Amino acid sequence: MRAALRALRGYAFTVAGIAIGVAGIVALGAMAERIVAFIEGGDRFVLGQISVAGRGMGMGAGFTAGGLLPAASIEAIRKVEGVQGVQPQVMLPLNPSTSQFLTLTQELVVGMDVSIPTPNRHYPELPVRDGRFLRAADRRRAVVGAAFAASHGLAVGSPLVLEGERYEVVGVLERMMTAPDRFVIVPIADARDQWVAKDRLLRTLLASGAAALRADDLNTGAAVGWRPGADPDAVALRIREQVSGVNVQIPSELSALLRSSTAFFSALLVGIGALALVIGGLSLANTVAAAVFERIRDFGVKRALGASDWHLAREVLAEALAVTISGGVLGVALAITLGVSVDRWVQRAGQELFLFSPRLLGGALVFSLALGTAAATYAALRIVRLSPAEAIRRGSAA
Amino acid sequence: MPPEVTLRARGLVKRFAAPSGPPIEVLRSVDLEVRAGEMVCIEGASGSGKSTLLNVLGLLEDAEAGEVWFGDQPVSRLSRSAKSRERGRWLGFVFQAFLLLPSLTALDNVLLAARYVGRAGADARRRAETLLERLGVAHRRDHYPAQLSGGEQQRVAFCRAILNDPPLLLADEPTGNLDEDNGAVILAGLRDRARAGGAVVVVSHRPEAARAATAVFTLADGALTLRRSAYKEASR
Numbered sequence: 001m002r003a004a005l006r007a008l009r010g011y012a013f014t015v016a017g018i019a020i021g022v023a024g025i026v027a028l029g030a031m032a033e034r035i036v037a038f039i040e041g042g043d044r045f046v047l048g049q050i051s052v053a054g055r056g057m058g059m060g061a062g063f064t065a066g067g068l069l070p071a072a073s074i075e076a077i078r079k080v081e082g083v084q085g086v087q088p089q090v091m092l093p094l095n096p097s098t099s100q101f102l103t104l105t106q107e108l109v110v111g112m113d114v115s116i117p118t119p120n121r122h123y124p125e126l127p128v129r130d131g132r133f134l135r136a137a138d139r140r141r142a143v144v145g146a147a148f149a150a151s152h153g154l155a156v157g158s159p160l161v162l163e164g165e166r167y168e169v170v171g172v173l174e175r176m177m178t179a180p181d182r183f184v185i186v187p188i189a190d191a192r193d194q195w196v197a198k199d200r201l202l203r204t205l206l207a208s209g210a211a212a213l214r215a216d217d218l219n220t221g222a223a224v225g226w227r228p229g230a231d232p233d234a235v236a237l238r239i240r241e242q243v244s245g246v247n248v249q250i251p252s253e254l255s256a257l258l259r260s261s262t263a264f265f266s267a268l269l270v271g272i273g274a275l276a277l278v279i280g281g282l283s284l285a286n287t288v289a290a291a292v293f294e295r296i297r298d299f300g301v302k303r304a305l306g307a308s309d310w311h312l313a314r315e316v317l318a319e320a321l322a323v324t325i326s327g328g329v330l331g332v333a334l335a336i337t338l339g340v341s342v343d344r345w346v347q348r349a350g351q352e353l354f355l356f357s358p359r360l361l362g363g364a365l366v367f368s369l370a371l372g373t374a375a376a377t378y379a380a381l382r383i384v385r386l387s388p389a390e391a392i393r394r395g396s397a398a
Numbered sequence: 399m400p401p402e403v404t405l406r407a408r409g410l411v412k413r414f415a416a417p418s419g420p421p422i423e424v425l426r427s428v429d430l431e432v433r434a435g436e437m438v439c440i441e442g443a444s445g446s447g448k449s450t451l452l453n454v455l456g457l458l459e460d461a462e463a464g465e466v467w468f469g470d471q472p473v474s475r476l477s478r479s480a481k482s483r484e485r486g487r488w489l490g491f492v493f494q495a496f497l498l499l500p501s502l503t504a505l506d507n508v509l510l511a512a513r514y515v516g517r518a519g520a521d522a523r524r525r526a527e528t529l530l531e532r533l534g535v536a537h538r539r540d541h542y543p544a545q546l547s548g549g550e551q552q553r554v555a556f557c558r559a560i561l562n563d564p565p566l567l568l569a570d571e572p573t574g575n576l577d578e579d580n581g582a583v584i585l586a587g588l589r590d591r592a593r594a595g596g597a598v599v600v601v602s603h604r605p606e607a608a609r610a611a612t613a614v615f616t617l618a619d620g621a622l623t624l625r626r627s628a629y630k631e632a633s634r
Contacts, residue, residue, distance in 0.1 A: 301497045304458055305558075306486020306514035308479040384478070389458035396495060 011323045017287035018327025018368065019334055025280035026335035026364045030354035032269045032276075034177075037355050039262045041178030043255055048122030050236045051249045052077060052086075053221035069246065070217040076243045077222065082230035083239070085119035087112065088219040090191035092198060094162075094184065107148060107182045109162060111191020114138075119225025126180055131156035131171035138187050143171035147181035150347040160184070163197040177355070192218040277367070284327070284368055285375035288320050292379035296386075297395020303388035316380040317373065324372030328365045402469070404488075404566050404597035405432040405455060410464035412450055424450050425461065426620035432599055434565065437592035439611035440601045441625075446617045448601040449570050455599065456489055456568045457481045468566065486515040490559035492584070494571035496551040498543040504530065504554045505539040511561040522561065529557035533583070549580030556587050567591050569600040573607070585610050 054069035069088070078086045090111035115136040118124055126133065126143075134143055142160050144152070149172045154160060160167040162184065173180055186194075192215055196203050202218075205211050226235045232251045240248040259266075299312055307315075339354035346353055383391060412425040424447035432438050442448045453459045455466060457473060466474045468488045476484065490511070498507045505526055512522035530536040533553040535546075543551055552572065559567060569588055573581030581604065589610045592598045600607055608614045613627040 297497070298499050298501075301499065302510070302514065303482060304456070304485060304489075304491050304497075305511050306482050308482040308514070310479070311482075311514055387459040389453040392458075392493075392497065 011291065011319070011326075014287055014291040014323050015327045015330060018284050018324055018372070019330035021280040021283035021287065022328045022331025022364060022368045023334040023338070024283070024331075025276045025367065026332055026356070026360065027339060027354070028272050028276035028280075029360045029364060030335065030339055030356050032272045033355040033357050033360050034353060035265050035269050037177035037357075039258070039265060041176055042262075043258055044122050045120070045176075045178050045180070046249075046254050046258060047232075047251050048120035050224040050226065050232055050239065050251060051221060051254070052224055052239060052243075053247045054219070055245050055247050068213075068217065069219040069221050071214065071219075072217075073243055073246055074219065074222055077224060077239055077246070080235065080238050080242050082226050082235035083224055084227040084230075085117060085225040087116045087119055087223045088188060088216070089113070089221050089223055090188055090195055090218065091220050092191065092195055108179075108184070109191055109194060110183045110185045111188035111194075112185055113188040119223050121225065123176075123180075126185070127174040127176070128171045129174040131169070133171055134185060134187060138170070140165060140167050140190060141170045141187065142167040143173060143185040144169055145173050145181040145183045145185075146175040147347070147352060148184060151351075162186070162190075163194045165190075165193070175352075188219075189215070195220075281367070281371050284324070285371050287327075288324060288372045288375040289379045291323065292316055292320065292376055292383065295395070296383060296391050299383050300386070300388045300391025300393075300395055303391065309384045312384055313377075313380045316376050316383070320372050320376030320379075321369070324369055324376075325365075328368040328372075331368070332361055332364060402434055403431055403467075404434050404436075404469065405430070405599065406467040407431075407455060408465050410451070410454055410466070411462045412447070412454055412459075413462055423620050425454065425464075428464070428617075428620070428622045430455070430599075430615070430622060432566070432597045434595050434597050435592055436613060437589060437598040437600065437611045438613045438615065439608045440599065440615045440617055440622070441603065441608060442601075442617035447620060448617050451617060451622070452568050452570050452599065452601050456491060457485055482514070486562070488564055488566050490562065490564040490567045492552070492556055492559045492567070492569035492572040492588075494574040496543070496548070496555045496575075498551055498555055498558075500543050503540050503542055504535060504546065504550075507543070507554055508557045508561055511558045515562055517562060526557065526561055529561065530554070533557055533587070548575050549577065549583070552576055552580060552584055556584055560587075560591060563596075565596060567596055567598045569598065569602075571601055571603070573602060573604055582606070 052069065054067035054073065074086055074088055077083060092109045094107040094109055112118070112134065114134045118126070128143070129146065131143070134141060142162075144154055144160070149155065149169075152160070154169050154172070156169055156172060158169045160169055167186065167190070173183075175181060195218060196206065206213060224235075224239065226232045236248050236250045239246065302312060336356055339356060343352050343354055386394070407428060407430040410425050410428040411423065413421040413423045416422050428451060430438070440448050440451065450459070454461045457466070461474065464474070465472050468484060473481065473484050499510065502510065508526040508530065509518065509522055512518045512526075527536065527539065530539055533556060535550050535553045538546055538550055538554070546554065552575070556572070567588065572584050572588065576584065585604070585606055588598050588600055592612065600611065602608070614625045616623050616625055
């Protein structure tokens with residue numbers, strides 16, 4: 001143990017060099033993982049339901065961006081063959097002055113009619129980390145997404161003011177790595193109040209009595225579920241054909257749209273991954289090989305003392321593995337420390353940059369180990385082919 | 399009956415590539431025989447090929463032609479690993495630059511010699527400690543080479559060379575980097591090895607080395623010439 005520690009101490013710079021290489025791989029990989037999780041999470045969320053909005057360009061935002069979806073339309077959707085459950089929703093931007101672009105990252109107020117079970121097949125219940133989800137009788141209560149809670153410093157029991165009204169946070173969702181992380185979920189009646197408060201045109205219209213609107217007509221959209229065995233695309237097409245005045249998102253089309261809109265991120269992801277492997281890998285391989293070559297004179301001396309190829313190869317590989325594992329573990333720890341620190345800082349703005357998944361950490365360690373072994377093997381093969389005298393000469397000249 | 403031959407070399411030729419022109423021939427058909435109990439000193443001008451000859455005799459590098467025997471076994475054409483094995487079994491080296499491993503303590507440097515010949519263990523440790531004691535560096539056993547003086551390093555290196563009690567000791571300018579007192583200790587150690595029945599080949603400029611040797615050769619222009627031999631003088 002003492003000898004191993006002493007040997008590792010002699011390799012401090014090598015271990016540090018490897019650690020930096022591995023930290024680079026892991027940090028860039030964790031950013032890539034975060035993007036993957038975001039894309040996959042969004043895909044999974046929107047594919048779990050058929051999203052329907054009222055036709056037009058209204059105040060609503062998010063997946064159901066569009067015009068008004070009155071109660072009559074919701075009732076008509078409910079009657080379409082294959083439909084199982086329609087949950088009226090109101091989605092509003094938290095801050096109406098911000099654009100409705102980038103709806104996946106926008107902070108949204110989502111009004112849900114929780115008397116109706118959530119029809120999203122992948123998220124029949126949104127996972128609550130602290131507190132509880134909304135109940136049908138709740139008013140002026142809110143459940144917030146994890147990123148929203150972090151960026152606004154909210155916890156269960158915290159007060160939250162929306163459109164001048166005071167809400168109490170009763171629950172915080174688990175981090176889902178997708179849109180709900182930025183949601184403020186409130187009872188749909190409260191969301192309707194907010195909508196009226198935010199939208200001057202709607203307020204004027206209602207006040208004029210020109211439109212015969214009831215409270216349950218104020219929906220920006222609806223989440224629609226399908227019966228077991230039904231084809232969601234076919235159900236969505238039937239809604240489009242049979243219900244007038246609605247925008248229906250076909251799940252497969254939406255998925256394709258989502259993927260094409262995130263194609264840039266996917267390409268970026270491949271680029272980041274390749275860059276991480278090349279830069280980190282080269283740094284690691286170079287460090288390990290240099291560490292072996294640096295000791296070329298020692299190997300020459302050992303050969304003079306009777307060490308065979310096998311003795312040297314075993315020693316080189318054992319040392320390379322020891323320093324690579326040490327450097328790898330240190331690099332992973334370094335990347336996690338840096339990532340967590342940066343995330344803590346950017347979480348104040350509701351962001352999260354790194355996702356240290358087990359597959360990333362395991363992959364990075366296996367990759368570095370394989371590369372370290374390959375570099376050490378290459379160096380060992382070069383060294384054992386030298387005569388002991390040549391090894392001593394080169395080592396002494398270095 | 400003369401003692402048996404420990405080291406024999408016949409027709410050794412060694413050339414090095416020159417930056418331009420034909421290769422430089424540093425050994426031209428060199429013959430040498432060293433018997434148990436002999437201490438052979440090889441002298442020659444700087445760059446005459448003395449170290450190269452020692453390297454070839456110790457299988458640290460190959461000659462272009464010729465053969466080396468340890469005892470009655472030809473060893474020049476053995477595989478790399480077999481040569482390593484024979485080096486471990488037959489040879490001890492003392493280098494001018496000591497060549498201790500910087501990451502090991504004095505004791506561990508000495509024990510390194512036992513590691514590759516399968517002798518590592520309590521016996522080797524005891525012998526290493528005894529040798530360090532005998533050479534006057536036992537109090538430095540846990541020090542690293544950088545913490546030792548040149549003389550102490552060479553004493554440690556000498557202990558390493560004789561730890562396995564090899565039949566043949568090759569010393570390349572072993573006193574070249576030492577002061578007179580330390581040089582005398584090392585030369586005495588080499589002479590004692592020969593007196594104890596070992597064969598010693600030493601490359602040295604020092605007149606003391608030549609005086610301590612039983613035979614003195616000069617290497618010049620690639621040729622090895624006998625200048626003095628105690629055996630020849632005795633047989634006359």
